[in-house]
Amino acid sequence: MSDIMTAALEGAGSEELAAMAMPESYRAAFVRREDIGMFEGLETEEKDPRKSLKIGEVALPELAPDEAYVMIMASSINFNTVWTSIFEPLPTFGFLDRLGKESAWGARHALDYHVVGSDGAGIVLKTGSAVRSWKAGDKVTLHCNYVDDQDPSAHDDSMQAANQRIWGFESNFGGLAEIAVVKANQLMPKPTHLSWEEAAINALCNSTSYRMLVSPNGADMTQGDNVLVWGASGGLGAYAVQYVMNGGGTPVGVVSSASKVALLNELGVDAVIDRKAAGYKFWIDEHTQDESEWRRLGKDIRGLVGEDVDIVFEHPGRQTMGASVFVAKRGGLIMTCAATSGYMIEYDNRHLWMKLKSIKGSHFANYREAWEANQLICDGKILPPLSAVYPLEEVGDAAYQVHKNLHEGKIGVLCAAKEEGLGIDNRELREEIGEDRLTIFRRHD
Ligand code: NAP
Numbered sequence: 001m002s003d004i005m006t007a008a009l010e011g012a013g014s015e016e017l018a019a020m021a022m023p024e025s026y027r028a029a030f031v032r033r034e035d036i037g038m039f040e041g042l043e044t045e046e047k048d049p050r051k052s053l054k055i056g057e058v059a060l061p062e063l064a065p066d067e068a069y070v071m072i073m074a075s076s077i078n079f080n081t082v083w084t085s086i087f088e089p090l091p092t093f094g095f096l097d098r099l100g101k102e103s104a105w106g107a108r109h110a111l112d113y114h115v116v117g118s119d120g121a122g123i124v125l126k127t128g129s130a131v132r133s134w135k136a137g138d139k140v141t142l143h144c145n146y147v148d149d150q151d152p153s154a155h156d157d158s159m160q161a162a163n164q165r166i167w168g169f170e171s172n173f174g175g176l177a178e179i180a181v182v183k184a185n186q187l188m189p190k191p192t193h194l195s196w197e198e199a200a201i202n203a204l205c206n207s208t209s210y211r212m213l214v215s216p217n218g219a220d221m222t223q224g225d226n227v228l229v230w231g232a233s234g235g236l237g238a239y240a241v242q243y244v245m246n247g248g249g250t251p252v253g254v255v256s257s258a259s260k261v262a263l264l265n266e267l268g269v270d271a272v273i274d275r276k277a278a279g280y281k282f283w284i285d286e287h288t289q290d291e292s293e294w295r296r297l298g299k300d301i302r303g304l305v306g307e308d309v310d311i312v313f314e315h316p317g318r319q320t321m322g323a324s325v326f327v328a329k330r331g332g333l334i335m336t337c338a339a340t341s342g343y344m345i346e347y348d349n350r351h352l353w354m355k356l357k358s359i360k361g362s363h364f365a366n367y368r369e370a371w372e373a374n375q376l377i378c379d380g381k382i383l384p385p386l387s388a389v390y391p392l393e394e395v396g397d398a399a400y401q402v403h404k405n406l407h408e409g410k411i412g413v414l415c416a417a418k419e420e421g422l423g424i425d426n427r428e429l430r431e432e433i434g435e436d437r438l439t440i441f442r443r444h445d
Helices: 003-009 014-018 079-085 093-100 196-200 203-213 235-246 258-267 291-305 321-327 349-353 367-378 392-403 427-433 440-444
Strands: 025-032 054-059 067-076 113-115 120-127 139-142 179-183 187-189 226-229 250-255 271-274 283-285 309-314 328-336 358-361 386-391 410-414
Touching: 003 014, 003 067, 003 120, 014 120, 025 392, 054 113, 054 392, 067 196, 079 392, 120 179, 120 196, 187 367, 196 386, 196 410, 203 235, 203 309, 203 367, 226 235, 226 291, 235 250, 235 258, 235 309, 250 258, 250 291, 258 271, 258 440, 271 291, 291 321, 309 321, 321 328, 321 349, 386 392, 386 440, 392 410
Parallel strands: 226 250, 226 309, 250 271, 309 328, 328 358, 386 410
Antiparallel strands: 025 054, 025 113, 067 120, 067 179, 067 410, 120 139, 139 187
């Protein structure tokens, strides 16, 4: 570890860190441009992140005036790292090349390797000359909304900005590394009661779920709303069910095993459907859906909560969208942010227009939304769904778990932190929330 990283770990102040040199290279997880074709001819399921994700030293890029170097203590696996590592639906090098053409600073990103990762918690090592609100030594978490603040279209809701990007997916120098380069407006305070790995897993999925359900830019959920949450113990779903409960609504969680049902019950979600045990077959074949199976799901939901759902929290996509549109109540809302099982969607439009339902798209979160979602983690009102922790060297195995849907909640990855459980500063708050509640996902993994 370089001197500046050791000093930051030992609690050096901003002046001391400012006087120290950054290393010329750092350890990172990346995919290579030369490997783009490595999975040609294979089905999505057969493409293996363990083969494409590499670990090694990469050159540290120069720091732009509005950026910070952050020593990443821990990061997490998001589905976008799975997409990058299997080169689907597109190789992410196209994103880097486009960013490379935008400006001199952008040109740093267009490389033959892509350092991946869109989450991170760590310590600021240095700040660029234009950074005002943060200093070296600050303990932070990072959100992934990468916005050009000189673009006028970014100044209402920055997620509407013409050149909005996701850091570590559509830009380089991401969080699955010992150092990351981020814009200062990606920085947020680290929750003091959490370890590095507990703090690192939240920003991407927590902020996305917050915008989808709580924000006026999303469903603007109200008390008493019933919300169907697909993948309710997965990355997004684990936060979504907590937002519904905190907001006075009733989540109806859908999962695929009895152990996931038990996990959600412990979290406080009483209405849970095991889709595997129920054996829904929404698709008869590749081209035909079965409305009677949508009806069966609707009946099961009414059996649990007595009525149809106000909101559907959608992300599986092709496999479930027909059912999602069907089971939403008259005037209900289907909030969608993804399409894991396929993005060419089919649903029966008659159920949408005759029952005055809406479908609304959502994508990550603006800085304000990410900040508010982070504050709820800092206050202990949203629990981190950490289920497993891998060292950076095993990032391929960690991504494989997510690709194959073998995990629950979120998987943490230790980067500069070499052991688990470090970084907890506020033990009092931790005790108040309860170790048992903070480790629900860990205990059920
Ligand atoms: P995740 O941790 O893998 O969780 C997804 C859950 O969905 C799984 O646990 C699984 O739960 C369920 N699922 C998967 N395939 C399904 C299917 N065919 N039918 C029904 N349920 C299915 O992933 P995540 O982090 O929640 O992300 C989910 C998707 O959202 C990914 O495609 C990701 O890229 C996307 N995403 C988008 C944004 C954005 O800003 N637009 C942000 C975050 C994530 P069970 O097997 O237990 O049912």
